[in-house]
Amino acid sequence: MLAPDDSSIPASVQELLALLENHGMRQWAEGKFSHPSREALIHLCKFGYFTGLLSKAQIASYLKLDRPDLKNLLKAWYDDHRSKGCGTC
Numbered sequence: 001m002l003a004p005d006d007s008s009i010p011a012s013v014q015e016l017l018a019l020l021e022n023h024g025m026r027q028w029a030e031g032k033f034s035h036p037s038r039e040a041l042i043h044l045c046k047f048g049y050f051t052g053l054l055s056k057a058q059i060a061s062y063l064k065l066d067r068p069d070l071k072n073l074l075k076a077w078y079d080d081h082r083s084k085g086c087g088t089c
Contacts, residue, residue, distance in 0.1 A: 002038055002064045010036040012062050016044040019053055046077055 002009070013036035020026045028047065033040035045062055048054035054062075060070045 001069060002041070002062075004038045006038070006064070009038060009041055012036075013041050013044060016041070016048060016062075019048065020044075023051075023053060025051070049074075049077070050081070 017026065017029055020029055029044065032043060041062060045054060045059045049056075049059055056070060056074065059065070059073075060067075063070075063073070065073060
């Protein structure tokens, strides 16, 4: 998993925000976080995955996950989605 102080976080967050803007979804991210952080990046990846903007491979790349960790993260996201419903990200 990506370290909390990884130097790629700000650029990755900006890249994902630009992707959201290109798809007319930037307003969704407004007010969700105050600065680029690992938590913000994870949140953006989750939203991007569930909206079909990001693939598993892209999430693994952004978050620097190996296959077993990616599988566990996605399972946790699906479990969260099943228990809380849509809108968890």
